[in-house]
Amino acid sequence: MSSPPAIDRALLQQLAExxxxxLPQDRLGVLLPRLQRVLAAFEALRDLPTSExxxxxxxxxxxxxxxxxxxxxALPLEQVLANAPRSAAGAFVVPRVVEx
Amino acid sequence: MNALSQLSAAAIVRGLRAGDFLxxxxxxxxxxxxxxxxxxxxxxxxxRPEAALANAAAVDAANRRGEPLGALAGVPVAWKDxxxxxxxxxxxxxxxxxxxxxxxxxTVLKSLEAxxxxxxxxTNMDEFGMGSSTEASAFGPTRNPWGRDLTPGGSSGGSAAAxxxxxxxxxxxxxxxxxxxxxxxxxxxxxxxxxYGRVSRYGLIAYASSLDCVxxxxxxxxxxxxxxDVASGLDPADPTSAPCHGGVFDRLHDRRDxxxxxxxxxxxxxxxxxxxxxxxxxxxxxxxxxxxxxELVECSLPNVAHAVATYYLIATAEAASNLARYDGVxxxxxxDVAGRCEAMITASRSTGxxxxxxxxxxxxxxxxxxxxxxxxxxxxxxxxxxxxxxxERTFATCDLLLCPTSPLAAFPLGSRIDDxxxxxxxxxxxxxxxxxxxxxxxxxxxxxSDGRPIGMQCMAPAMRDDLLLxxxxxxxQHSEHHLRRPLP
Numbered sequence: 059m060s061s062p063p064a065i066d067r068a069l070l071q072q073l074a075e076x077x078x079x080x081l082p083q084d085r086l087g088v089l090l091p092r093l094q095r096v097l098a099a100f101e102a103l104r105d106l107p108t109s110e111x112x113x114x115x116x117x118x119x120x121x122x123x124x125x126x127x128x129x130x131x132a133l134p135l136e137q138v139l140a141n142a143p144r145s146a147a148g149a150f151v152v153p154r155v156v157e158x
Numbered sequence: 159m160n161a162l163s164q165l166s167a168a169a170i171v172r173g174l175r176a177g178d179f180l181x182x183x184x185x186x187x188x189x190x191x192x193x194x195x196x197x198x199x200x201x202x203x204x205x206r207p208e209a210a211l212a213n214a215a216a217v218d219a220a221n222r223r224g225e226p227l228g229a230l231a232g233v234p235v236a237w238k239d240x241x242x243x244x245x246x247x248x249x250x251x252x253x254x255x256x257x258x259x260x261x262x263x264x265t266v267l268k269s270l271e272a273x274x275x276x277x278x279x280x281t282n283m284d285e286f287g288m289g290s291s292t293e294a295s296a297f298g299p300t301r302n303p304w305g306r307d308l309t310p311g312g313s314s315g316g317s318a319a320a321x322x323x324x325x326x327x328x329x330x331x332x333x334x335x336x337x338x339x340x341x342x343x344x345x346x347x348x349x350x351x352x353x354y355g356r357v358s359r360y361g362l363i364a365y366a367s368s369l370d371c372v373x374x375x376x377x378x379x380x381x382x383x384x385x386x387d388v389a390s391g392l393d394p395a396d397p398t399s400a401p402c403h404g405g406v407f408d409r410l411h412d413r414r415d416x417x418x419x420x421x422x423x424x425x426x427x428x429x430x431x432x433x434x435x436x437x438x439x440x441x442x443x444x445x446x447x448x449x450x451x452x453e454l455v456e457c458s459l460p461n462v463a464h465a466v467a468t469y470y471l472i473a474t475a476e477a478a479s480n481l482a483r484y485d486g487v488x489x490x491x492x493x494d495v496a497g498r499c500e501a502m503i504t505a506s507r508s509t510g511x512x513x514x515x516x517x518x519x520x521x522x523x524x525x526x527x528x529x530x531x532x533x534x535x536x537x538x539x540x541x542x543x544x545x546x547x548x549x550e551r552t553f554a555t556c557d558l559l560l561c562p563t564s565p566l567a568a569f570p571l572g573s574r575i576d577d578x579x580x581x582x583x584x585x586x587x588x589x590x591x592x593x594x595x596x597x598x599x600x601x602x603x604x605x606x607s608d609g610r611p612i613g614m615q616c617m618a619p620a621m622r623d624d625l626l627l628x629x630x631x632x633x634x635q636h637s638e639h640h641l642r643r644p645l646p
Contacts, residue, residue: 064524064530065524069524070520073520073523073524073527074520076523076527077478077507077519077520077523078482078485078500078503078507079504079507079508079511079516079520080504080505080508081508089516089520092517092577092579093517093520093521093524095578095579096470096521096578096579096582097521099466099467099579100466100467100470100471100534102463102464102467103464103467103468103471103537103538103541104533104534106461106464106537106541106544108540108541108543108544111540111541111543111547112540112543113536113539113540113542113543114539114540114542114543114546115368116354116368116398116595117354117368117369117542117546117592117593117596118355118546118594118595118620120354120355120397120398120400121400122397122398123392123394124397125394125397133261133262138261138488140259140261141257141258141259141261141488141490142487142488142489143486143487143489143490143491143492144492144494150487152487152499152502153494153497153498153499153501153502154499155498155499
């Protein structure tokens with residue numbers, strides 16, 4: 059007997075909220091079977107014995123040389139704001155977050 | 159003499175130094191060809207003819223004054239839409255960044271400029287590098303020069319099509335799970351994914367940071383050696399970059415044959431699931447390598463069967479994290495809606511990201527979420543260790559590994575785009591080297607009966623990019639697959 063899908067409708071909706079994505083019902087209906095099919099194909103990985111293996115967040119050891127902890131000139135403010143969808147008074151504009 | 163747009167990068171550099179032609183004429187020839195063919199191919203998302211011609215004129219002026227020319231002087235180069243160039247749009251194939259103009263320049267583009275390359279324009283790609291056909295571009299698909307109803311592969315499909323159609327001799331790509339090698343294979347050209355860390359990624363728009371590599375596509379291995387020497391090295395702006403030896407191009411011609419080279423054929427990557435013609439072409443190429451002096455041995459990578467799952471869990475987890483920065487505040491698309499700040503962020507992301515990107519963000523969010531993290535993302539990072547150990551064991555007795563680049567030749571546009579799993583399986587042969595951070599190269603090794611090109615992939619131990627290029631160069635000196643072109 060095959061195992062139940064790793065993702066159901068409720069979990070997918072919750073993931074969308076976490077990822078800040080709006081999934082209308084029709085999109086959810088398309089994405090859910092696709093994700094279920096992908097995860098079903100990945101199930102065998104869960105059975106791979108890995109208890110002896112250390113995790114590898116990177117592919118190989120790297121020097122990971124850090125720069126000196128010294129302040130360097132930043133981009134000019136007008137360049138930083140040039141790509142902002144909305145800006146005013148030298149700042150990014152966001153919707154109101156504090157009521158009052 | 160060949161038409162100037164047909165010249166390799168190395169031939170352009172040699173010709174300029176000999177005074178055979180001007181850099182301006184080479185650039186004009188490429189721009190003319192782009193104007194002629196790109197309305198159909200859609201390899202480019204943006205060209206900068208005036209700036210390119212000015213760059214070329216500056217190279218000619220320096221040449222006239224007798225100044226030393228850079229290693230890529232006068233060579234027209236295209237770059238994938240996920241590299242940033244100051245003042246130019248870098249959209250990463252996404253509506254999210256459609257109007258984004260970078261305030262700074264990627265290190266690899268600076269290196270190209272310093273070497274005298276002429277920056278032509280930016281090429282089409284799957285959105286944020288997430289795809290294997292360039293159909294996931296928000297700006298429409300690129301067509302394969304070998305057949306207009308075929309995909310060029312992806313995600314660097316625009317770069318691959320541009321080089322294959324002789325719109326330029328050299329193009330930058332990025333390779334996270336095969337995005338340089340697979341389109342190189344499907345378009346009949348040569349593509350290099352260097353060792354992870356060998357080329358700085360500063361200024362490459364991030365997809366999956368433990369996998370992303372800057373790569374390049376050209377029509378010869380010789381041109382990729384030229385490029386690698388220009389692009390390699392430690393960059394203080396990229397902590398994952400590593401010091402490495404240059405001189406790859408100078409040593410390229412040291413080897414006349416392949417005597418003393420032991421090439422492993424992992425049976426897991428050379429048998430099951432391959433198209434018959436792809437398997438046959440790779441077998442024939444392996445035989446040719448043996449005739450050139452290489453020793454062929456059977457070998458095994460026992461954990462490679464889990465590579466696709468491992469790759470997609472790690473890549474999507476990292477993508478979910480990297481793409482969290484697109485919130486409609488500092489840059490990128492914004493959709494203002496009534497309600498709190500979160501509503502604006504959600505509306506912006508839901509509008510700006512395409513279907514495949516949203517699917518991968520959701521998959522990555524799942525792999526990282528409470529209750530699933532260890533079973534999926536954690537398990538994948540441990541499986542990655544086992545795969546890396548497989549490679550280490552194999553490279554203890556082999557110099558290189560060989561397999562096809564893609565299980566199948568170029569496939570029709572529209573045939574896989576609605577089935578993510580079948581698209582992901584196209585990457586089965588390229589993701590193992592990505593997970594282990596190894597250098598890998600794809601080059602043409604034959605053609606299907608209907609004329610579609612077939613590519614083979616060689617993988618080498620870390621930082622042996624030089625050996626990969628030497629072997630590819632020897633093969634190309636004794637074969638003609640890489641010389642066949644799709645368009646007059």
